[in-house]
Amino acid sequence: MEPFTQKEIHLVNRPEGMPSKEDFEFREKELSSLQENEVLLKTLYLSVDPYMRGRMKDVKSYIAPFQLNEAITGGVLAEVIESRSASFKQGDIVTANLNWAEYNVANEHSVRKVDPSVAPITTTLGILGLTGLTAYFGLLDIGQPQPGETVVVSGAAGAVGSVVGQIAKIKGTKVVGIAGSDEKIDYLLNELGFDAAVNYKKDSFKEDLEKALPNGVDVYFDNVGGDVSDAVIEQLNNQARISLCGSISSYNTEGEDIGPRMQWKFIKTSSMMKGFTLGDYAQDFPTGAVQLAKWLAEGKLKYEETIVDGFENTPEAFFGLFKGTNIGKQLVKVAEPEFAKL
Structure with a gap:
């Protein structure tokens, strides 16, 4: 050339x-x-x-x-x-x-x-790529959802969150999504089959979230952080697991992002919170990629x-x-x- x-x-x-x-x-x-x-x-x-x-x-x-x-x-x-x-x-x-x-x-x-x-x-950059793998490992390894449990996903209409919720449904859980518009709420409920979805931009967010969680929270996949996550943490069950994937609410914050001190809630419920990056699972990428492709081919995943x-x-x-x-x-x-x- x-x-x-x-x-x-x-x-x-x-x-x-x-x-x-x-x-x-x-x-x-x-x-x-x-x-x-x-x-x-x-x-x-x-x-x-x-x-x-x-x-x-x-x-x-x-x-x-x-x-x-x-x-x-x-x-x-x-x-x-x-x-x-x-x-x-x-x-x-x-x-x-x-x-x-x-x-x-x-x-x-x-x-x-x-x-x-x-x-x-294009799925190579999304559901069959790093995005899908982030959802797969972050939910299944850290969250370890069990049939009948309640899984909450923040940023649920985004690239990672939408996959997390669908995998949680495959695993037999009740899935509650959190998103920021009525259009996204409709997408989660009617396209992806979430059991409930809550708009965090509404003044009634905390009350709506509590109504959507009559049985509390067993697994929380956190893409957002901030006030949204504080509200979810208040609903944790005993032995709950939180997978920390992102904190987009604070990415553009100037100065320190300081919020309520929630450590007491983890002690009281014997809960676990763990952060991760996808590189932690590099050796297992092939396994995750094969399973995601299988679910997509079977129509169990949408994107x-x-x-x-x-x-x-x-x-x-x-x-x-x-x-x-x-x-x-x-x-x-x-x-x-x-x-x-x-």
Whole structure:
């Protein structure tokens, strides 16, 4: 290939509070010629995820922060345009953690081939990818739901939460979802089959939650934190389990996020709360992926995608995560494939 220029998205400021357009910049970069065992990839879809907000802070965490004036990285679904690898050919669909860019050059060992015959390719970034695996391991390993128990999911209409609730139903539990709009409540009840759903933005939230939980809470899958989680914790049963996946309510908070001291509730109910990141389960990914694909093929799992068109709209898609505009997985469609027959 001849070197050519394309665009990528850089982080140019570390946001204080809610990120804005001024924190991102589209910059042109020249891609160099392919070396042995490398592939040229055209981006088809980008995944935008809440955890990326944490990487915009220059603090120690389970994953290194984004560097200023460098491309943001995340889950990418791409098409092989040119290959100097024996493992990949032109037209292959692949996924990897790559730059937010129109094109990427990657080593063959850093990308994974996607089989378009299994399911729509976008599921690789959602229900059959890291999103689905996060729900699978966080619920089943930490929550360990048992038939007849009550499982509560916050952020229930989001990418992870919607999968958690459905897996909990497969396991024979009563599932109560928490979301932030009447549209999302309707989706949880009528599309995903949740037993109850509560809108946390209503003034009557605490009363509505208590009514939805006549038998208390045995398992809580927490994507939100903050006041929502305080209200759920008040309803814990003895031996309850809480799986801490995210705390999106505080990601854009300036200063410390200080709330009620809830330790007494865990002592009183002999409950357990455990945080996790998906990397904790890396060795078991194949097992989880096979089971998720099986449930999807059997019609036991459904999924929704909120897709924003256009690479130039990627920052807006990211902001939407914190405004609650997405149902299911938030994706950006960057381009159509050139060679793949999908």
